[in-house]
Amino acid sequence: MAAEIRKLLLWADGPYSVTIKPMLRVKLLDPAAKAPVVAHPGEDLGYDLFALEAVLLAPRSQARVRTGIAVEARHPVTDEPLGLLVRDRSSMAARGVATIAGVIDAGYRGEIQILMANLSDAPVQLNAGEKIAQMIPMPVLTGVVQTVANLEDSARAEKGFGSSGR
Numbered sequence: 001m002a003a004e005i006r007k008l009l010l011w012a013d014g015p016y017s018v019t020i021k022p023m024l025r026v027k028l029l030d031p032a033a034k035a036p037v038v039a040h041p042g043e044d045l046g047y048d049l050f051a052l053e054a055v056l057l058a059p060r061s062q063a064r065v066r067t068g069i070a071v072e073a074r075h076p077v078t079d080e081p082l083g084l085l086v087r088d089r090s091s092m093a094a095r096g097v098a099t100i101a102g103v104i105d106a107g108y109r110g111e112i113q114i115l116m117a118n119l120s121d122a123p124v125q126l127n128a129g130e131k132i133a134q135m136i137p138m139p140v141l142t143g144v145v146q147t148v149a150n151l152e153d154s155a156r157a158e159k160g161f162g163s164s165g166r
Contacts, residue, residue, distance in 0.1 A: 025072040033068025046134030055126045057118035067112045081106035084135040096120030
């Protein structure tokens with residue numbers, strides 16, 4: 001991969017050289033689509049996503065907003081597949097717009113579409129090219145499910161719904 005970077009890591013038992021690969025590969029599905037951006041790599045938690053087309057969100061309604069992109073996320077050192085969580089941007093939340101749903105499985109290669117809800121009593125205009133949500137890379141930790149007769153004991157046991165105090 002042409003964009004790979006070699007990085008020297010210094011640990012107590014000696015220096016190590018690792019290859020850092022791009023974390024996010026993006027396929028633009030439409031000429032007007034914009035690749036996700038991160039303002040401060042290594043500091044910001046998520047990649048900003050852009051609306052492909054203008055959308056008018058009616059009051060108290062929801063709509064699917066196209067991004068015009070497909071993605072593949074991989075850990076930059078181990079190359080393990082990553083999932084992505086789609087979350088609100090604070091600027092959208094301040095306008096009364098929330099991102100709802102938002103799990104992108106590691107193997108999904110279709111267009112990223114953002115389900116957005118207008119929680120306000122006024123219409124909200126989303127413009128083409130506007131930042132609408134963010135994607136947060138997540139390790140894939142799902143594995144085989146095992147059905148058992150008993151679970152290990154824990155301090156909490158069956159206590160739930162406020163058992164730890166309010």
